[in-house]
Amino acid sequence: MNKINPFIKWVGGKRQLLSEINVRKPEHFNNYFEPFVGGGAVFLALQNKNKTYINDISTELTDAYKTIKDDHLNLMKLLDKHQEAHKNNPKEYFYEMRSWDRDENWNQISQLEKTARLIYLNKTCFNGLYRVNKSGFFNTPWNGKLEINLYDRENIINLHNFLNKKVVINNGDFAEICKHAKKGDFIFFDPPYDLINATTFDSYTKNPFGVEGQKRLAELAHQLSERGCYVMLTNHNTPLINELYKDFKIDVVNVKRMINSKSDQRFGVETIIYNY
Incomplete structure (x- = not known):
């Protein structure tokens, strides 16, 4: 397996959290889904041998x-x-x-x-x-x-080769691509995070995610869990997120945020949430 790095830097990139995600991923799973793919650090690190579905709301991406x-x-x-x-x-x-x-x-x-x-x-x-x-x-x-x-x-060539194996690329709402998910599949959600304060970056597009987006995502995550899927997501450690996923496992981890413009605010805590 050739190492592939993200070809682009994206808000909320998960390169700094890969080791924490890796130790918590399911030991075995079938197809892999990433409905908020962004720079793609997680799906590129996994390079699933079965089918991979990636999606983002950004058409340009x-x-x-x-x-x-x-x-x-x-x-x-x-x-x-x-x-x-x-x-x-x-x-x-x-x-x-x-x-x-x-x-x-x-x-x-x-x-x-x-x-x-x-x-x-x-x-x-x-x-x-x-x-x-x-x-x-x-x-x-x-x-x-x-x-x-x-x-x-070399990285572009390796990415090109992997995308031409079993990768489906979709542009749209996060719920749309999850319609294909079945029992034994692994879905990793990295959504726009719940706001910690008024200055927290909510969306790189012109349509903020907001509280309703968080609630709709939580509902989908529970539906997928009932379907027998492995579900993992990351978010801020806020009261809303802890309430929405109180029946899932919630691990609080330290993280370095490389894209914050203020160097003294590049460290924080996030949650890794999963149902298995």
């Missing part, structure tokens, strides 16, 4: 996975062009690329070009924070870096 699956060579060529153009005038080129989604012809831009732009912006925006405003426009500022490395060729 799921299209990026599809592009790497279907057109990775042309993607790398385009990323090379972005990297070269960045050298000449980094700040100007960044803001030119960031403005694309404000253009009236945005919907006519190809999936390949949008994926290359997404990766470029992710590597050149402040703290790698994918964020859009209420209008749906990418609005994270430039990170000030003059030299960049947009991708690892």
Whole structure:
């Protein structure tokens, strides 16, 4: 099994929590589901031999996975062009690329070009924070870096090969992909976290998850549990989360949050919740 790292940095990435997740995963399971895939650290670490279903609400993100699956060579060529153009005038080129989604012809831009732009912006925006405003426009500022490395060729090739084995890529609501889950399957949920305070980051899209999203997810998790599925999820250690999953096992763990813009707030506690 070739090691594969996430090709993109994403809010709530689980690389810092992989060891804690790994020791709690089911010993044996059939298909694997990740309805909030993000950067994909968990499914890439597992590389399940059976079928894997990944999903995200972000169309740009799921299209990026599809592009790497279907057109990775042309993607790398385009990323090379972005990297070269960045050298000449980094700040100007960044803001030119960031403005694309404000253009009236945005919907006519190809999936390949949008994926290359997404990766470029992710590597050149402040703290790698994918964020859009209420209008749906990418609005994270430039990170000030003059030299960049947009991708690892071997990693992209390994990801391309794995995605072409038994991986289903879906874009939509988290509940939709879980309709395929059966007894013995493993579902890992990494949703937008419950808010600790008013400044807690709730959603990288223009539609916040909110309390109702947490309640709907908890209801689905219990339905899957009754179906005989292995269910695991991560979240903040809040009264709401502890109440919603009081009949599941709840482990509180320390975690380092790499994407927080304030270095003194990059450490905290989270919960790993599971039904087995």
